Amino acid sequence: MLRIDRQSYAEATLSPPGASRAGRSAGCVIGLHQIRLYQNVVFMHIETLKVFCDIIESGSVSYAASQNFVTQSAVSQQVRSLEDKYECRLLERARAGVKPTAAGQILYNSSKEIVRRFVELENRLREIGSVVAGPIRVGTVYSVGLHELPPYLTEFLRAFPQVNVHLEYLRSNKIYEDLIEGKIDLGVVAYPAKRGQIVTIAFRHDELVLVVPPEDPLAKLNKVSVAQLIGQRFVGYERDIATRKASDRILREYGVKPRYTMEFDNIETIKRAVEIGQGVAIVPRSTVDQEISRGSLKLLEFNEGPFTRPLAIIYKRGRELSPAVRKFIEVLTTSKLPIPGHSGRNLDGNDRLEKNDRNERHDRGERVERADRTEKIEKTA
Numbered sequence: 167m168l169r170i171d172r173q174s175y176a177e178a179t180l181s182p183p184g185a186s187r188a189g190r191s192a193g194c195v196i197g198l199h200q201i202r203l204y205q206n207v208v209f210m211h212i213e214t215l216k217v218f219c220d221i222i223e224s225g226s227v228s229y230a231a232s233q234n235f236v237t238q239s240a241v242s243q244q245v246r247s248l249e250d251k252y253e254c255r256l257l258e259r260a261r262a263g264v265k266p267t268a269a270g271q272i273l274y275n276s277s278k279e280i281v282r283r284f285v286e287l288e289n290r291l292r293e294i295g296s297v298v299a300g301p302i303r304v305g306t307v308y309s310v311g312l313h314e315l316p317p318y319l320t321e322f323l324r325a326f327p328q329v330n331v332h333l334e335y336l337r338s339n340k341i342y343e344d345l346i347e348g349k350i351d352l353g354v355v356a357y358p359a360k361r362g363q364i365v366t367i368a369f370r371h372d373e374l375v376l377v378v379p380p381e382d383p384l385a386k387l388n389k390v391s392v393a394q395l396i397g398q399r400f401v402g403y404e405r406d407i408a409t410r411k412a413s414d415r416i417l418r419e420y421g422v423k424p425r426y427t428m429e430f431d432n433i434e435t436i437k438r439a440v441e442i443g444q445g446v447a448i449v450p451r452s453t454v455d456q457e458i459s460r461g462s463l464k465l466l467e468f469n470e471g472p473f474t475r476p477l478a479i480i481y482k483r484g485r486e487l488s489p490a491v492r493k494f495i496e497v498l499t500t501s502k503l504p505i506p507g508h509s510g511r512n513l514d515g516n517d518r519l520e521k522n523d524r525n526e527r528h529d530r531g532e533r534v535e536r537a538d539r540t541e542k543i544e545k546t547a
Contacts, residue, residue, distance in 0.1 A: 212284045214244045215277040218256070221245070222274045223349065225263030233303060233349075235330050248273070289488040298489050299328035305341040306333065306354040308432040309409070310477060313453045314370065315354065322497045329490045337431065338408055345482045351491050354498075356450075357408035358478035365483050369498060372450035372475040374413065376466040377457070379443050385464040392420035392470055399445035400424045404431050409475060413448040416473055437463065450475055 213234070220230035221241070231238045249256050256270035266274055288300065306315065311333055319331060334350065341353040346363055358366045376395070378384045384394070395417065402424070403410035410429075417424050427445045430436050433453045440447050441462050457463040479498055481487065487495075 212281065214248065216281045216284075217241055217244050218248060219274060219278050219281050221257065221264060222266050222270070223347070225260075225265065227264060232334075233301075233332060235301065235332070285488075286486055289486060297328070298326045298493050300488060300490050301330045301332060302352065302488075302490050302494055303332045303334065303350040304352045304354065304494075305336045305344055305350040307338060307341075307356060308335050308434065309372075309450050309453050310354050310356065311335055312434070313450070313455075314372075314477065317503045318498055318501060321501055321503065322494055325497070326490065326493060329494075331494070335432075337406075339406075341480070345480060348482070348485075351481065351485075351487070352494065353480040354477065355408075355480060356475050356477055357412060358476065358480060363483050364480050367479040367495065367499060369477040369479050372452055372477065373471070374409075374416070374448050374468075374473040374475055375451045375454070375471075376446055376468065377437070377440055377449055377454055377463045378446045378466065379440060380461060380464055381443070382446065382464070384446070384466060387466055389469050390466045392417060392422055392468060395422050395424075395446070398425075399427045401428045401430075401436050401439045401445040401447045402426055403436065404429045407431065409450070412473075412475065416448070420470065 217230050217234050217236070220233050221227055224230060224233075227241050227245075228238055231241045234241070245257060252269065252273075254269045255267050256273060257264045258267055291297075304315075315333070319333075323329065323331065336344065338355050338357075338359075341350070341355055342359070342361065342364065344350045345353055354369065356372070360366070376384075376390055384390060402413060405411075414424060428436075428439050430439070433449060436447050436449065437454065437457055439445070441457070451465070454463055454465060458465050479495055481491075
């Protein structure tokens with residue numbers, strides 16, 4: 167039987183040959199911590215390790231709590247139990263949140279692989295037993311999460327009550343980052359970007375419409391030409407948001423240079439600003455159903471439209487999806503649910519998205535040709 171002396175092992179593996187005894191002693195402190203962590207890691211709950219890994223990866227106790235459907239105090243108790251077990255501090259406060267101590271980093275490095283393998287094991291066993299359960303972490307933007315997903319979530323949770331869906335509202339660029347880093351399982355975004363590490367599944371199309379306050383002169387109309395918006399004050403998304411970029415492209419194509427009085431990062435604040443007369447806004451039709459019903463906003467379609475906003479489901483390429491995640495994608499892509507501002511149909515796949523893009527390019531080409539013909543007639547006249 168092989169017997170290893172712990173101190174000799176630590177000195178041999180953590181100190182280079184010829185190092186001073188003082189140097190070896192310093193290495194022993196870390197080495198003994200490391201051995202102790204490896205020895206005890208099998209005796210703790212996997213869930214506790216997962217919570218600890220979430221804290222390190224996010225730098226936030228509150229985020230780890232929300233991801234694991236527990237309270238912040240429960241997370242703090244779990245961390246204290248780990249620190250009591252190992253008789254050392256594992257976390258320390260920093261300006262940007264919390265970060266691991268040297269011992270905490272060792273625990274994290276050892277634990278993240280254990281957690282990953284355990285999750286894979288759970289998924290495989292659930293597949294064999296046809297069990298759809300566990301957490302799903304979904305990142306989305308406000309307009310989609312508040313106005314597109316609720317009926318799908320209701321249907322999904324009714325069919326699979328053992329699943330916990332954690333919906334987090336994020337900017338689009340953050341959704342892509344969190345997918346790649348493994349912080350979320352799925353994203354639902356507008357105007358999906360092509361990225362090598364990301365798989366994209368077409369979801370739906372939103373129609374973009376104009377909303378104005380009821381007392382605005384345009385409120386007497388049901389339809390409006392884009393050119394009629396010259397000189398109007400606009401309320402819109404912040405400049406880096408994909409829907410804002412698309413709206414600006416539409417306006418520029420028809421010679422409108424928008425003058426923004428207010429910019430926000432979410433649809434709800436945009437609607438409130440329009441209601442109080444700060445300007446008009448181009449928004450997804452599905453987001454204003456309630457305001458139109460109660461008369462606080464007036465909706466106008468575009469004569470040149472419809473202009474549409476593609477929505478897509480995204481996840482990290484190569485990631486093993488749990489049965490719960492796959493079922494959620496299935497519900498999103500196959501359910502025939504009526505959504506405000508929609509015809510009640512889903513897209514069939516990427517071919518529908520490509521077809522829409524081709525139609526938009528064709529329509530744009532026809533507009534350019536008409537403009538060229540008009541210009542030639544004017545010159546010859």
